[in-house]
Amino acid sequence: MxxxxxxxxxxxxxxxxxxxxxxxxxxxxxxxxxxKAITDISFDIRAGEVRAIIGPNGAGKTSMLNVINGFYxxxxxxxxxxxxxxxxxxPHEAAASGIARTFQNxxxxxxxxxxxxxxxxxxxxxxxxxxxxxxxxxxxRREEIAHRRRVEEIIDFLEIxxxxxxxxxKLSYGLQKRxxxxxxxxxxxxxxxxxxPMAGMNxxxxxxxxxxxxxxxxxxxxxxxxxxxDMGVVMDLADRVVVLDYGKKIADGxxxxxxxxxxxxxxxxxxxx
Amino acid sequence: xxxxxxxxxxxxVDMFTLPxxxxxxxxxxxxxxxxxxxxxxxxxxxxxxxxxxxFAQGIMVVFxxxxxxxxxxxxxxxxxALLATIGVMGxxxxxxxxxxxxxxxxxxxxxxxMATIGLTLIVKGAGQxxxxxxxKSMITEELGLPTGSSVWEVFDDIVIFxxxxxxxxxxxxxxxxxxxxxxxxxxxxxxxxxxxxxxxxALSVGISLNQIWAIVWFASGIVALVxxxxxxxxxxxxxxxxxxxxxxxxxLILGGFTSIxxxxxxxxxxxxxxxxxxxxxxxxxxxxxxxxxxxxxALVFLLFRPQGLFGERIIERV
Amino acid sequence: MFYxxxxxxxxxxxxxxxxxxxxxxxxxxxxxxxxAFVVVPLVxxxxxxxxxxxxxxxxxxxxxxxxxxxxxxxxxxLGTGAFMGVGAYACYKLTTYFPDVNIVVHVFVSGVFAAGVxxxxxxxxxxxxxxxxxxxxxxxxxxxxxxxxxxSWLHNHxxxxxxxxxxxxxxxxxxxxxxATPTTRYLVILSIVALMTLVAANVLRGRIGRSWMMIRDMxxxxxxxxxxxxxxxxxxxxxxxxxCGVAGALLVFFWLGSAEADAFDIDQSFLILFMVIIGGMGSxxxxxxxxxxxxxxxxxxRAIPAAFGLDLVPATTEHLSQIVIxxxxxxxxIVEPHGFARLWQLAKEKLRTWPFPYAS
Numbered sequence: 001m002x003x004x005x006x007x008x009x010x011x012x013x014x015x016x017x018x019x020x021x022x023x024x025x026x027x028x029x030x031x032x033x034x035x036k037a038i039t040d041i042s043f044d045i046r047a048g049e050v051r052a053i054i055g056p057n058g059a060g061k062t063s064m065l066n067v068i069n070g071f072y073x074x075x076x077x078x079x080x081x082x083x084x085x086x087x088x089x090x091p092h093e094a095a096a097s098g099i100a101r102t103f104q105n106x107x108x109x110x111x112x113x114x115x116x117x118x119x120x121x122x123x124x125x126x127x128x129x130x131x132x133x134x135x136x137x138x139x140x141r142r143e144e145i146a147h148r149r150r151v152e153e154i155i156d157f158l159e160i161x162x163x164x165x166x167x168x169x170k171l172s173y174g175l176q177k178r179x180x181x182x183x184x185x186x187x188x189x190x191x192x193x194x195x196x197p198m199a200g201m202n203x204x205x206x207x208x209x210x211x212x213x214x215x216x217x218x219x220x221x222x223x224x225x226x227x228x229x230d231m232g233v234v235m236d237l238a239d240r241v242v243v244l245d246y247g248k249k250i251a252d253g254x255x256x257x258x259x260x261x262x263x264x265x266x267x268x269x270x271x272x273x
Numbered sequence: 274x275x276x277x278x279x280x281x282x283x284x285x286v287d288m289f290t291l292p293x294x295x296x297x298x299x300x301x302x303x304x305x306x307x308x309x310x311x312x313x314x315x316x317x318x319x320x321x322x323x324x325x326x327x328f329a330q331g332i333m334v335v336f337x338x339x340x341x342x343x344x345x346x347x348x349x350x351x352x353x354a355l356l357a358t359i360g361v362m363g364x365x366x367x368x369x370x371x372x373x374x375x376x377x378x379x380x381x382x383x384x385x386x387m388a389t390i391g392l393t394l395i396v397k398g399a400g401q402x403x404x405x406x407x408x409k410s411m412i413t414e415e416l417g418l419p420t421g422s423s424v425w426e427v428f429d430d431i432v433i434f435x436x437x438x439x440x441x442x443x444x445x446x447x448x449x450x451x452x453x454x455x456x457x458x459x460x461x462x463x464x465x466x467x468x469x470x471x472x473x474x475a476l477s478v479g480i481s482l483n484q485i486w487a488i489v490w491f492a493s494g495i496v497a498l499v500x501x502x503x504x505x506x507x508x509x510x511x512x513x514x515x516x517x518x519x520x521x522x523x524x525l526i527l528g529g530f531t532s533i534x535x536x537x538x539x540x541x542x543x544x545x546x547x548x549x550x551x552x553x554x555x556x557x558x559x560x561x562x563x564x565x566x567x568x569x570x571a572l573v574f575l576l577f578r579p580q581g582l583f584g585e586r587i588i589e590r591v
Numbered sequence: 592m593f594y595x596x597x598x599x600x601x602x603x604x605x606x607x608x609x610x611x612x613x614x615x616x617x618x619x620x621x622x623x624x625x626x627a628f629v630v631v632p633l634v635x636x637x638x639x640x641x642x643x644x645x646x647x648x649x650x651x652x653x654x655x656x657x658x659x660x661x662x663x664x665x666x667x668x669l670g671t672g673a674f675m676g677v678g679a680y681a682c683y684k685l686t687t688y689f690p691d692v693n694i695v696v697h698v699f700v701s702g703v704f705a706a707g708v709x710x711x712x713x714x715x716x717x718x719x720x721x722x723x724x725x726x727x728x729x730x731x732x733x734x735x736x737x738x739x740x741x742x743s744w745l746h747n748h749x750x751x752x753x754x755x756x757x758x759x760x761x762x763x764x765x766x767x768x769x770x771a772t773p774t775t776r777y778l779v780i781l782s783i784v785a786l787m788t789l790v791a792a793n794v795l796r797g798r799i800g801r802s803w804m805m806i807r808d809m810x811x812x813x814x815x816x817x818x819x820x821x822x823x824x825x826x827x828x829x830x831x832x833x834x835c836g837v838a839g840a841l842l843v844f845f846w847l848g849s850a851e852a853d854a855f856d857i858d859q860s861f862l863i864l865f866m867v868i869i870g871g872m873g874s875x876x877x878x879x880x881x882x883x884x885x886x887x888x889x890x891x892x893r894a895i896p897a898a899f900g901l902d903l904v905p906a907t908t909e910h911l912s913q914i915v916i917x918x919x920x921x922x923x924x925i926v927e928p929h930g931f932a933r934l935w936q937l938a939k940e941k942l943r944t945w946p947f948p949y950a951s
Contacts, residue, residue: 390864406906
């Protein structure tokens with residue numbers, strides 16, 4: 001993955017394939033007590049694109065994701081999701097309406113196996129009630145098997161079949177992040193929020209992860225918003241980039257535009273490569 | 274209508290028509306509140322310094338009292354028995370640190386809590402085995418604590434103050450003050466606070482966790498001993514005390530798990546609250562409210578302020 | 592070499608998801624069931640049935656209830672005794688008002704009342720977590736205990752405050768009361784416990800059980816997965832309390848024959864909690880192991896000195912057994928926090944490669 005300036009061709013081809021706006025953030029501000037985490041930020045995410053959110057540590061990137069999926073509620077501003085205005089959505093409502101995410105610190109269910117973790121992503125889609133669960137034979141079992149089939153497809157895609165019965169607590173960090181991606185994928189979301197999916201990975205793992213993310217976007221048409229520090233990854237994967245610093249937006253555009261933006265260079269990138 | 278009157282009006286009327294009696298009830302509540310606060314203090318010490326919720330605190334109170342009385346019964350003079358008991362509590366602290374805490378350093382809190390539950394059983398069994406399960410009386414006079422009572426004439430009536438209660442209140446206040454100073458001013462106190470915050474960080478600046486924990490359990494043991502003496506002087510030493518110690522949990526909820534002043538305020542709230550409830554509302558429902566009032570109070574409180582009066586606000590970050 | 596899975600391929604998801612995927616396990620369970628249902632009633636003495644197996648089964652059921660709530664859903668509860676009491680008193684009132692309905696039906700219905708009370712006291716669990724929640728279950732424990740004593744309607748206004756079990760029959764067969772034989776009572780309890788264990792196993796491996804485990808491991812992430820925390824927690828409380836309630840009804844009606852409120856006190860809550868800890872949190876098999884261990888242990892401790900010719904007062908053995916249990920709890924928490932169940936699993940792993948020393 002070379003970080004030479006100019007961006008590599010493959011990602012540019014699919015830039016913002018759908019022109020419809022899926023998510024619109026308008027003048028959102030968020031504070032915790034006296035600390036202002038996000039100040040008056042506006043940007044949008046188009047259907048089908050890969051949107052990167054970058055910036056130095058503490059810039060408010062994770063808070064932004066938390067606002068999008070309803071964990072925090074902004075004090076000011078509006079969020080329009082799929083054409084409907086909503087600012088006080090609860091996390092499970094966000095999940096039900098098609099938003100999934102992964103976490104910086106891998107929020108897997110440590111007591112469960114890989115398979116169970118990915119299956120847990122199907123929770124929203126499983127409906128059989130208590131009675132059939134108690135009996136198990138019949139509708140509940142059929143539902144379980146149907147979803148298992150779907151989950152196995154995801155496990156194949158992510159190449160984690162060999163560890164599917166292992167408790168995730170015992171997996172390496174890189175594999176855990178992959179399982180977490182699988183769990184988010186199992187929700188079949190329209191918008192997938194990835195919080196530093198490559199953090200702590202070596203080069204090979206990063207390449208694998210990038211491949212998965214690209215496939216997700218191109219083949220499955222999932223819209224992706226990702227927080228990432230590695231500029232090479234951003235250049236290769238992202239269609240558009242938004243740059244944050246100290247809770248404010250300082251740039252918004254294609255990777256090439258952003259990379260040559262002076263404010264971004266001063267705040268984050270250092271000397272233009 | 275009558276029921277409403279009985280609940281919301283009559284008790285208050287009772288209270289104010291017999292003000293001396295009200296003062297008596299308030300005093301009784303105050304004293305038991307002080308003792309609850311002492312038990313809670315033991316919890317807070319250990320929790321503040323190690324994040325461990327020491328379920329065994331209650332049984333430590335009983336145990337300390339039993340050792341003291343037992344040693345005296347074997348022939349030691351009171352002050353010597355007292356010193357020896359302090360030594361025993363020190364030994365206890367060191368053994369707990371060595372054989373239990375050290376082995377469970379990185380485990381989640383639930384595991385440590387359950388280990389202290391196991392500890393409770395061990396101490397309870399051992400205490401009953403060595404000292405017998407019968408009730409004993411505290412060697413109050415031998416320790417130099419005042420007995421007898423004073424009468425205060427007020428409101429055409431009298432209020433009776435037991436001297437031992439006054440002594441208990443004074444001693445408790447002194448203890449709290451001493452502990453407060455200890456935590457904020459001394460080097461060890463600072464180390465204790467560091468350990469409470471972050472074990473790893475404390476280790477990396479050279480603080481010995483083992484030493485700190487032993488010290489803290491020892492301090493808790495002393496608090497338990499004082500509590501045991503006071504409780505025992507008022508109402509004899511028996512294993513029933515252990516259930517009373519569970520009430521200290523309610524105190525901790527009200528006052529927060531890590532605050533010394535909180536333990537005091539919480540203790541007083543619970544002590545006075547449950548006495549008032551029992552005396553003025555108890556007759557409506559056949560009595561026995563004291564058994565659960567504290568817990569229900571804590572429950573209601575938790576619904577509005579999950580961190581207690583003085584505790585730190587829990588902010589969950591993802 | 593007897594325990595190898597070699598040659599046992601799963602060719603369908605259904606086979607893979609079965610409760611006991613390994614053939615040897617299935618055979619083992621079948622054996623246990625045959626012994627339990629057929630052999631034991633034939634050869635077991637009345638003492639063995641009435642004083643060992645029946646209590647063991649009752650406590651196992653209560654342990655399953657508590658394990659679901661604390662081990663699978665992660666909500667620490669110290670109110671198990673009280674919930675058992677609700678079931679027991681509910682059953683008593685039901686059979687007082689409807690004496691002609693079969694007692695077993697009443698047992699199953701009484702669990703519903705316990706579930707209702709459980710949900711009520713579980714309501715705070717959305718705002719309150721961990722240790723704080725445990726203390727609110729203490730509130731449930733003490734308040735309900737007080738109710739059992741004060742509300743004399745519950746024990747039919749009799750002066751002693753105790754409930755006496757009336758005689759109930761299935762056709763000609765005496766099920767409860769002084770004429771019911773230990774064998775009859777044992778078989779009834781065994782059937783109920785076996786059925787309810789199967790149900791619990793099914794629920795735990797499905798969607799609902801998974802949602803409980805998700806709440807236990809990380810409730811924030813669970814919410815982001817679409818699991819509604821309150822619904823999951825309340826369903827755990829309801830399910831758990833149902834089991835405890837039925838266990839309580841069985842305890843009074845099929846074991847003790849009568850009970851006072853102190854049969855459901857805080858010591859009972861702690862006893863079940865210890866069974867769950869030692870047996871293994873988050874394991875159904877562990878419930879049985881823990882119950883067996885904690886029920887048999889005092890008996891063994893009582894028997895050992897006698898075997899050596901020492902004559903100890905019952906109180907002493909009681910204290911000794913307390914010490915031993917305490918030491919064991921601490922020991923287990925240090926060495927294997929997942930209790931007997933994990934030890935058993937490890938033993939099975941060793942069995943897989945036996946007689947070869949190293950895993951392949």
